[in-house]
Amino acid sequence: MLLDFEQPIAELEKKLAEMKRDFANNGQDPDIKEGIQLIEKSLHNLKKNTYENLTRWQRVQLSRHAERPYTLDYIEAMCDDFVELHGDRQVADDKAMIGGFGSLDGKPILFIGHQKGRNTKQRQFRNFGMANPEGYRKALRLMKMAEKFNRPIVCLIDTPGAFPGIEAEERGQAEAIAHNIRDMFMLKVPVICIIIGEGASGGALGIAIGDRVLMLENTWYSVISPESCSSILWRSWDYKEQAAEALKLTAKDMQGNKLIDGIIPEPLGGAHTNPAQTYQTVKQTILDTLKTLETLSPEDRIMQRIDKFTAMGVYEENI
């Protein structure tokens, strides 16, 4: 499935493939070779031009790309072993929120993450990556376990929001998220949070309090999705592009406003065009960041974590 702005690139890539075939079939004609080089060059320029100048809405589209890697894809590719753990010990096991211990180059880490599905059946099974209260409670249970066994925590965030349903309200969606946010500040072990797709509001923040909060290049993180923002402020679903612009929800925006700590680059064209390279970059970032965080004492980490979030925001004060 191709997005609008992926179309011209795909066409050029197809043409290039055809020419390469011709080149092989026609006794390696030097004229064709020249043509290939020309197309390769313009393809590179087109890609560079396209992806450097994406609108905010186009980045939102990339963050939701049907082929984009999800949490378990990262874990499977990055870890040499992974033991998944289930359940909140109270109500259920939330399939939209996964957790477990994984080993990164032999280093044991607790992974937590929202999980989306790739086909209709899986999407329903994973509830479209929208966790219920038991998902947040499961995440916190596992994070406290990581603290007990002195293992660092990595949270991978990818959710269109916490689930808005009757049962979710009945079981305290708001309380579950609030509880996580507060308690994550006091975790004695290092916590790294990475937005790998969508970071929608409280549903994202419920597992996104960390010593480092990073965003992949083509992701979004804000208080509301562009669609919902459009429906509330413009009273129509048609202003999602404007809403995305107004919300300033891209990684670059969020870093510029000092609301995240860094951006993890993606391959040209987005994470899905070269997943292997993406996994490698993310893995290396986690290992490097942990090395830095582990030089601090737990008390200093907690203090810096609190100070960082406390400093967020812009206001005026007349004394």
Add this chain to the structure above:
Amino acid sequence: MAWFNRKEKGIITPTTEKKETPDGLWHKCPTCDHLMLTEDLHKNAYTCVSCGYHERIGSEEYFEMLFDDHVFTELDANITAADPLQFYDSKSYLDRIRDGKAKSGLKDALRSATGKINGVDVTIACMDFTFIGGSMGTVVGEKIARAIQHALNTRQPMLMISRSGGARMQEAGFSLMQMAKTSAKLALLAEAKIPYISLLTDPTTGGVSASYAMLGDFNIAEPNALIGFAGPRVIRETIGKDLPKGFQTSEYLLEHGFLDFIVNRKELKSTLTRLLKMIWGQ
């Protein structure tokens, strides 16, 4: 067309000569239509004398009701909103703030103060729904964080009164992070073993309920308040079904174990005093 004319019972005053009732002398309850003197409404803690409906009051009324002899010191009164994102929908955010200020006479959707409740020093942060729907932006978050810090520094119990639709969209990511900021301070308050009482009033939803409003050592609510994470309209649209009667009311939350108790506003001050006596001091 005789029925147009007031022929009977001698009603002959032309409209232009009709006397106006002084503004605000009478108050009509929005739920039971009972007509009462505004003065009686005030005396009844802004609840209907007939059906007990709790009017949506703000910081001015709560401070007046709760602090002894109406004496209190306001905290951080001079923080006002900036527009870091230059947010613009049908109207610019700066215009919305200006209109909000003019309409409410307030600087933003929260005021904080310190004073005594029946002799006990407390810090109170109270939301004002009349300012952009009580939405939480940086000013609200910052003032709550500072009020909690004040409670920490002076070792005063902290009372939070929430009344809000949630985070303020016009500050986008900044609003979201106020949930984190306030919760971080509450983590410190909990560590210091200082009581935190959260009073949820109508309505308390979204990012406010998913952060400081639900983190009380004691979560208490006024009767029949709408409390939830997602708004009822969003839930109805998502699941495509009508919602059960009484869904997301205070009574519903009490039943499901998320509130310690529901308190009638007339008994708020005395109940807080009784509770604090049990856990604070000596």
